[in-house]
Amino acid sequence: MRTEPNLTRVERVFARLDREPERPANLNVPRMSRHRVVLFGATLAFYLAIVVAVVTTSRLVAFDWEVMFFRPYQQWPQIHAFLDYWVVLGQRGPTAVMVMAWLGWRSWRQHTLRPLLTFGAALLLLNITVGAAKLGMGRLGPHYATTIGSNEMWGGGDIFPSGHTANAVVTWGILAYLASTPRARRWLSAASAVISLSVGLTTVYLGTHWLSDVFLGWTAGLLILLALPWVEPLITLVEARIFAVRDLWRSRRTGAAPEPAPAGAPAMVKGPSAAEEPATREPVGAARVVRAPGLLAPGPHTTRSERTPVTPAGSRRPPHADRVPRGATSARPVAGG
Numbered sequence: 001m002r003t004e005p006n007l008t009r010v011e012r013v014f015a016r017l018d019r020e021p022e023r024p025a026n027l028n029v030p031r032m033s034r035h036r037v038v039l040f041g042a043t044l045a046f047y048l049a050i051v052v053a054v055v056t057t058s059r060l061v062a063f064d065w066e067v068m069f070f071r072p073y074q075q076w077p078q079i080h081a082f083l084d085y086w087v088v089l090g091q092r093g094p095t096a097v098m099v100m101a102w103l104g105w106r107s108w109r110q111h112t113l114r115p116l117l118t119f120g121a122a123l124l125l126l127n128i129t130v131g132a133a134k135l136g137m138g139r140l141g142p143h144y145a146t147t148i149g150s151n152e153m154w155g156g157g158d159i160f161p162s163g164h165t166a167n168a169v170v171t172w173g174i175l176a177y178l179a180s181t182p183r184a185r186r187w188l189s190a191a192s193a194v195i196s197l198s199v200g201l202t203t204v205y206l207g208t209h210w211l212s213d214v215f216l217g218w219t220a221g222l223l224i225l226l227a228l229p230w231v232e233p234l235i236t237l238v239e240a241r242i243f244a245v246r247d248l249w250r251s252r253r254t255g256a257a258p259e260p261a262p263a264g265a266p267a268m269v270k271g272p273s274a275a276e277e278p279a280t281r282e283p284v285g286a287a288r289v290v291r292a293p294g295l296l297a298p299g300p301h302t303t304r305s306e307r308t309p310v311t312p313a314g315s316r317r318p319p320h321a322d323r324v325p326r327g328a329t330s331a332r333p334v335a336g337g
């Protein structure tokens with residue numbers, strides 16, 4: 001009776017993942033289409049509108065103060081402990097390690113560096129753009145605010161836009177960006193949107209960010225995801241260079257140098273053309289070896305199946321000195337009288 005081993009849930013998951021084909025044929029690299037350009041332009045306009053609204057101390061800044069005075073962490077203290085852990089999904093260090101481990105496995109499975117290089121490019125753009133905006137505007141957070149109703153700009157802070165929110169959008173959104181099927185892209189897009197929205201609102205609940213910080217963080221992360229197709233040619237070039245260096249290193253490591261010929265051994269001399277056979281140079285004083293003549297007669301030779309049977313002419317008996325052929329006189333003298 002044939003019995004199959006009982007697999008655990010983790011083993012069944014890895015068994016299903018192992019069935020994925022290498023280099024999926026439907027792995028389409030996103031391009032900067034007209035629709036994506038329109039979305040990028042609209043998102044950039046929304047980004048600038050939020051910055052202008054905060055700089056000019058508009059109604060958005062007043063709403064920030066209203067939410068801060070509401071103190072959500074005091075209204076619902078029972079979820080405070082859970083949200084302290086949930087906000088980690090927006091921290092760059094832990095999330096980068098988790099996502100990089102998954103994308104590293106995908107890169108090894110598909111024999112391509114594109115997932116890791118795309119994630120690295122997204123994090124680099126995130127650090128440059130969001131970091132420059134934080135340091136350039138220098139907004140203070142709710143816990144360090146000095147004047148009620150002010151925008152707290154250029155006070156030496158670093159919370160505008162929200163780094164947790166922007167990092168959640170990019171880190172989890174990159175999984176949807178690199179998805180190989182439309183269905184997986186839809187599900188991952190929905191999951192990343194829920195995580196990034198919840199992480200941003202969690203920072204408002206904890207009182208570490210203004211609500212406008214979260215709005216700008218969402219917009220900054222979305223701008224990076226929309227702009228990634230512009231970076232795809234550079235990612236392809238870097239991947240090709242890395243593979244070229246790897247192949248060169250492998251060839252140098254596995255390639256064996258030709259061994260020197262021993263002393264007195266015949267050396268091969270290259271002929272004047274590639275069609276001629278290479279000649280051998282004989283050492284001085286060596287005896288010339290005379291080859292035996294060929295056993296076959298010159299001329300074209302056919303296979304045995306193409307030969308026609310030939311009947312031998314004459315007698316098959318070997319010649320004998322004492323025998324005389326019939327009809328011929330003997331050369332010996334006749335004895336007797």
